[in-house]
Amino acid sequence: MNPIVTSNDIIETYFRYIMTRFPLGKTDPEIREQVRTVLEKGKDRLFRGPILEIMPPYKKGRSLKSLSKNYSDLVALFSKNGNYPVERELFLHQEKALERISTNNIIVASGTGSGKTECFLFPIIQYCLENPGKGVRAVLIYPLNALVEDQIERLGKYLRGTQITFGKYTGQTPRKAVTSAEREKEPANHLISREEMRSAPPHILITNYAMLEYMYAVNLISWACLFMKKENESINP
Incomplete structure (x- = not known):
């Protein structure tokens, strides 16, 4: 531009x-x-401007493929569906985050567009690939619904061709099951109604802090079951 x-x-x-x-x-x-x-x-x-902000390039690190010792399933997935170039160099802060997150709690502070999301999303996807089954594996909390929508699109891209389910639970999420026509517009692993998520909680649940508080305040016991859901167990919040 x-x-x-x-x-x-x-x-x-x-x-x-x-x-x-x-x-x-x-x-x-x-x-x-x-x-x-x-x-x-x-x-x-x-009018004022244009106002330009010159930002130095972020330092480069190794590629995701070179980290395949800890991310072998993720590398295999991206190599198959082509949704992320596994041989492209990561930024250095991404590399460090991916190496440390398995054994440490971390905070990543970096600029817009520097790939902060991948710092936690890649380890989550790797964990889901290693641990298939029922129940929520991760909860992503965002302050704005617009950010939730952005992550839904990104997850749809990265999780294409997998059995890892994901869904957003916000005030905009419809309560009842959608029509078959609406269902066909989305991949099968994208749960798009509250009814779907209650019957089979997604592996990756995306919500905002207000809705998360509501879920626990209104029906703490049922939503606690999300994280220990067993085969054929129903949830009725």
Whole structure:
């Protein structure tokens, strides 16, 4: 993306909006041109920027494939479905996180777009591949539903072709089972209704802190069963 070109495009789009939303001089081309000239001269008052932030590149580490001793199942999965280039170099903070997370509690502090999500998501997927069966393996908690939606898309990509189930449990999650047409739009391992998740809790549950508090406050015992669900055991929150 060229920031100068993009900035000029935004300014021009805003100019067109002003000229069409407030049709000054609509019947008189001369007045209309005068209005545009005034706006052009006052451009510095209407707009600022573009403001550029120069960020140095993150240090590179080893590839996911080189960490296959601890992530052999994950490497095999990505090599098969092609949803992550296993030979591409990780960022150094990703490599360190993936190496340490199996034996330590960690905090990853890094910039936007630096792959923080993969620092915890890859170990979770590896764990799920090693430990198939019933019950929730991980709970991902986000402050905003928009972030939840972003992670649902990412999980759908990474978990394609697996039996690892995932689903979001937020205020926007429908209560009842969806229609067959809606069901066909999503992969089978994406649970999209509360009814589905109650009958077969997903391996990876994505929610927000408010809904998590609600689940435990309203029906603590039933939701505690999520983490120790046995074959043919039902949950009725």
